[in-house]
Amino acid sequence: MIVFSWFVFLQFVDVIYSIKFGKSGNYFQKKSGSGEKVILNGISGVVEPGEMLAMLGPSGSGKTTLLTALGGRLGGCLSGTVTYNGKPFSNSVKRNTGFVTQDDVLYPHLTVTETLVFTALLRLPNSFSKQEKIMHAEAVINELGLVDCKNSIIGDPFTRGVSGGERKRVSIGQEMLINPSLLFLDEPTSGLDSTTAQRLVSTLSEFAKGGRTIVLTIHQPSSRLFYMFDKVLLLSEGNPLYFGQGSATMDYFSSIGYAPSVAMNPSDFLLDLSNGITSSNESPKEQTLVKTTLVSAYKSNIGEKLREELKDNSKHHHDQMESKTFERWPTTWWQQFTVLLQRGLKERKHESFSVFNTVEVLVVAVLLGLLWWQSDVAHLQDQIGFLFFILGFWGLFPLYQAIFTFPQERLMLEKERSAGLYRLSSYFMSRIISDLPMELTLPIVFITISYWMAGLKPTAGSFLYTLFALILCVLGSQGIGLAIGALVMNTKSAATLGSIIMLTFLLASGYYIQQFPGFMSWIKYIALTHYAYKLLLGSQYQPHDTYPCNEPGKVCLVGDFQPIKTVGLDGQLISAVALILMVLIYRLVAYLALMRIGVTQKLAK
Numbered sequence: 001m002i003v004f005s006w007f008v009f010l011q012f013v014d015v016i017y018s019i020k021f022g023k024s025g026n027y028f029q030k031k032s033g034s035g036e037k038v039i040l041n042g043i044s045g046v047v048e049p050g051e052m053l054a055m056l057g058p059s060g061s062g063k064t065t066l067l068t069a070l071g072g073r074l075g076g077c078l079s080g081t082v083t084y085n086g087k088p089f090s091n092s093v094k095r096n097t098g099f100v101t102q103d104d105v106l107y108p109h110l111t112v113t114e115t116l117v118f119t120a121l122l123r124l125p126n127s128f129s130k131q132e133k134i135m136h137a138e139a140v141i142n143e144l145g146l147v148d149c150k151n152s153i154i155g156d157p158f159t160r161g162v163s164g165g166e167r168k169r170v171s172i173g174q175e176m177l178i179n180p181s182l183l184f185l186d187e188p189t190s191g192l193d194s195t196t197a198q199r200l201v202s203t204l205s206e207f208a209k210g211g212r213t214i215v216l217t218i219h220q221p222s223s224r225l226f227y228m229f230d231k232v233l234l235l236s237e238g239n240p241l242y243f244g245q246g247s248a249t250m251d252y253f254s255s256i257g258y259a260p261s262v263a264m265n266p267s268d269f270l271l272d273l274s275n276g277i278t279s280s281n282e283s284p285k286e287q288t289l290v291k292t293t294l295v296s297a298y299k300s301n302i303g304e305k306l307r308e309e310l311k312d313n314s315k316h317h318h319d320q321m322e323s324k325t326f327e328r329w330p331t332t333w334w335q336q337f338t339v340l341l342q343r344g345l346k347e348r349k350h351e352s353f354s355v356f357n358t359v360e361v362l363v364v365a366v367l368l369g370l371l372w373w374q375s376d377v378a379h380l381q382d383q384i385g386f387l388f389f390i391l392g393f394w395g396l397f398p399l400y401q402a403i404f405t406f407p408q409e410r411l412m413l414e415k416e417r418s419a420g421l422y423r424l425s426s427y428f429m430s431r432i433i434s435d436l437p438m439e440l441t442l443p444i445v446f447i448t449i450s451y452w453m454a455g456l457k458p459t460a461g462s463f464l465y466t467l468f469a470l471i472l473c474v475l476g477s478q479g480i481g482l483a484i485g486a487l488v489m490n491t492k493s494a495a496t497l498g499s500i501i502m503l504t505f506l507l508a509s510g511y512y513i514q515q516f517p518g519f520m521s522w523i524k525y526i527a528l529t530h531y532a533y534k535l536l537l538g539s540q541y542q543p544h545d546t547y548p549c550n551e552p553g554k555v556c557l558v559g560d561f562q563p564i565k566t567v568g569l570d571g572q573l574i575s576a577v578a579l580i581l582m583v584l585i586y587r588l589v590a591y592l593a594l595m596r597i598g599v600t601q602k603l604a605k
Helices: 023-032 063-070 091-095 112-123 130-143 164-176 194-209 246-255 266-274 284-317 333-352 355-371 377-403 405-418 424-434 436-453 460-488 491-507 528-540 562-567 572-595
Strands: 010-020 036-047 052-056 077-084 097-100 182-186 213-217 231-236 239-245 546-548 555-557
Touching: 010 063, 010 284, 036 063, 036 213, 036 231, 036 239, 036 284, 052 063, 052 194, 052 266, 063 077, 063 182, 063 213, 091 097, 097 164, 112 130, 112 164, 112 333, 130 164, 164 182, 164 194, 182 194, 194 213, 231 246, 231 266, 231 284, 239 246, 239 266, 239 284, 246 266, 266 284, 333 424, 333 436, 355 377, 355 436, 377 405, 377 436, 377 460, 377 491, 377 528, 377 546, 377 562, 405 424, 405 460, 405 491, 405 572, 424 436, 424 572, 436 460, 460 491, 460 528, 460 572, 491 528, 528 562, 528 572
Parallel strands: 052 213, 052 231, 097 182, 182 213
Antiparallel strands: 010 036, 010 077, 231 239, 546 555
């Protein structure tokens, strides 16, 4: 097991966080009279090694926002001081901090072992060998009691997998791989039954006793869970109502005149107080008065005294952090790429070669071959219709597959990048490469079936040329989908925008419209399908080829056939180069778009 590099004294003083609203903030502006809403209002506290702090409060009280701020993951209008052994957040703190989000962001088709092993290979430094990293992942599996389900897939709402409690323990296990000195958890018991929740909190309590500093948010714990917490912070609308020992919570509120009238769960009583409820028939004004009274009581009884204690703590713990420095990344670019590639291939093989996708492509290929069965040059219009249908199908199919890539993986990308697991470039390249099997295999199978059934030019050169043009079209269309998905990050909006763009490109390709208005002719020069269509035509016809005209015995030049003449058979090399540039440029746009969604924030650098 990895040993602690140092213990962490977490201290936060007068933490204030607010959000400014523009036009979209009219609701809050009417309510508060300004364009700013305060989410956290002067929160202070300290958590020492071996302690577990629970932050309680109703929904919207600021628990998750404060947890995110303490974890170094919150930007914006944040004021106050948050220190770790008397020093600000740094790369060394980040590398010794675990953060478990409320939602378990995991790949559904990986097993428990695969999930933890891949995380270990990415997150543990190169001072460990590959085998040591794998052994460490297995040790975490044993420590968290996941042995019985280690070979089960994680699952999702559509795929049966491990239970909710096991999923949560896997998420915690990903953070425990580095044996963090500081561990944050957002609603770790959410959605769990009382027994599973108790086991989980008991495990966290044992971790804390080992010297870790643990901070978690929790909504409504049972009384058994409540008394496991060393310290409690109660919030109401961003204001602190209590901070101190968990065992002294009820005594404090009794001392200021708030005691439950009947025996009840302490957390239920505290939640009632944070909502301003002391009886069942209080009006909204009375509830507001209760909350105001509690905030004032906190300031006079706890707040000032706490600030003085924190000043003494900061002097005492200022120099206890080791001066050890950490590399920016735990592993090299190539290691990150290879691990992410292996993980991507394992996870997406179920999606890429799903029965539905495979059957869909095969059915369309066979149907296409039967409809154009052994057509010849005498039916020139039919043949170019066949080529254009291929273009339309493989312009839209990979685009829709790619559009959902980054919106669906955004949460995973943000989670892992915030933890500093890998560079954005290594993720992006592995994602592009891992998609190639589907992007190349299915089109090859499709064209191999339909090409020969349709009776196109029966030469190896023409077939390979057609395949080359189709692959460039597929890769270009995929690039457009990746770029749109990364730019929009909303699947419905991205799909609509992608449809409009691709249909516009198809209209501008030269099959439907042969006489372009001069002011609209520029569209074809940016249309991926225009260049791909030109290559497909060039794979089958030469300008000097002939075909039977309407009059018996008369032949005409293929190059003079109006639908072909409009597109032209020249400029094949330029079209190929244009497509290759589009393949690269659209992917570059997708990469740059990912950089602006917040996954490369200051913390992830």
